[in-house]
Amino acid sequence: MVQRTCRLGNLSTTCLIILTAYNILLTLKFMYTSDCSKNIIQVQNPPEPPKNPCLTNIGGFEKGDVNVKLDLRLGRLDNSLKFKYFDNFWAGESYAELNERYTVCLATQSSLDRLHSLVEVAEHWTGPISVAVFAAGDDELNILLLYITYLRQCQSNIRDRVSFHLALPRSRVPRSIDVDFEQISTMDCNRPEVTLRQMVKHISSETTRWKNKNAYPQNHMRTVEE
Structure with a gap:
């Protein structure tokens, strides 16, 4: 019984480590993709609105x-x-x-x-x-x-x-x-x-x-x- 408990505990720890590593890899992927870089630039430098627009x-x-x-x-x-x-x-x-x-x-x-x-x-x-x-x-x-x-x-x-x-x-x-x-x-x-x-x-x-x-x-x- 003690051995089964230890095995379940080790398996849970292993799964947690794998999930954590997977989340880290996904985060790094989203941070450094070219599309994301473009979006960041657009947010930091929004286009200026036109001056004196004709309103419709x-x-x-x-x-x-x-x-x-x-x-x-x-x-x-x-x-x-x-x-x-x-x-x-x-x-x-x-x-x-x-x-x-x-x-x-x-x-x-x-x-x-x-x-x-x-x-x-x-x-x-x-x-x-x-x-x-x-x-x-x-x-x-x-x-x-x-x-x-x-x-x-x-x-x-x-x-x-x-x-x-x-x-x-x-x-x-x-x-x-x-x-x-x-x-x-x-x-x-x-x-x-x-x-x-x-x-x-x-x-x-x-x-x-x-x-x-x-x-x-x-x-x-x-x-x-x-």
Whole structure:
């Protein structure tokens, strides 16, 4: 009986040694294969992303140093189920800090064609500013995002203190976002009203017809800016 126990013990020890050696050989093989070396190089030196891309994301919106979080698949519906809201989709860099420091926040709303007035508002109000904006379709949304980017790059007051909220007609929520940021390099920071006037000329006739038939949802926008 004692001899059988010893034999089983020796066999177990032998198997353990063989398995350990086998695992070591496999590990060395994976470490020094050519494929693995290539993978390590790729991880250590990832390719640089293209600069100033034209965005064609389905649902999402992001670009390098642009701190915007807008996912068209998310948002919330209003009580009438006619509009979709996106709260704080683009917050100022100091907005959260200012919101804690100040007891009063300036809340306002605007359509795209009047958004240039935000420049003057931000010059006279030193606290946080909450702005609800309305876009009537995909082309107007793209122009809106481009113009907000222009304002944030040209106006430090807006970049730091303004938080943007968005309202879209539920029946006209775009499936994708397509913004060409290359256009900003040709825009004059000192002429926000003129710049906007040129941009709204690119709104499609179909969107214009829809806006003429549907009044600006002022009462709905109040619930977004609060």
